Amino acid sequence: MLKQMINGMEIFPEEILSGIIEQGHTDKNWKLDLDDIVEILQLITSSQPTFICIDGLDECVGAERVMILDSLELILKKAPGTRIFMTGRPHVIAEIEERLAGRVINVPVGPTNKDDIITYLRARLAEDETPDAMEGSLEADILEKIPENISGM
Numbered sequence: 001m002l003k004q005m006i007n008g009m010e011i012f013p014e015e016i017l018s019g020i021i022e023q024g025h026t027d028k029n030w031k032l033d034l035d036d037i038v039e040i041l042q043l044i045t046s047s048q049p050t051f052i053c054i055d056g057l058d059e060c061v062g063a064e065r066v067m068i069l070d071s072l073e074l075i076l077k078k079a080p081g082t083r084i085f086m087t088g089r090p091h092v093i094a095e096i097e098e099r100l101a102g103r104v105i106n107v108p109v110g111p112t113n114k115d116d117i118i119t120y121l122r123a124r125l126a127e128d129e130t131p132d133a134m135e136g137s138l139e140a141d142i143l144e145k146i147p148e149n150i151s152g153m
Contacts (some may be wrong), residue, residue, distance in 0.1 A: 002008050002037050009067065015045050038071045045055035045079035057096070065092070070101035076103060117147040 006012065032040070044050065057065060058145070076082055086096065090108070097104050113118050121143055128134065 042078035045082040050082045054086045114147045
């Protein structure tokens with residue numbers, strides 16, 4: 001995320017560059033620890049309007065997800081104008097709300113009814129390059145079973 005932000009900047013803030021040099025990171029192989037990364041992200045986000053997008057947060061390992069959310073909380077403390085957009089399955093909502101207390105608006109997105117899922121499945125099945133490979137009974141099973149078992153995906 002830091003690399004993407006820096007690459008998108010027209011002008012690199014002098015305080016970030018001087019901080020890196022002060023820490024002795026002058027060779028090409030230097031590595032920042034998480035605290036350094038968060039500090040630099042705080043400087044960047046507090047100096048300009050910033051939107052952070054994180055897709056598939058639920059796919060992140062639990063301990064790393066906690067580190068990400070805690071880091072985002074620190075960034076928001078220094079740059080309350082920063083906006084974060086995250087996607088993830090419903091089971092991470094409580095964790096996000098706990099870690100980013102008072103700064104979360106949850107907008108559930110998903111099919112509104114079984115017919116939406118069936119329409120989607122029919123469209124995907126129509127794109128099959130080998131339609132003769134599937135028996136009609138299999139297609140009927142797909143259109144019956146998947147919508148019954150989809151549960152919020």
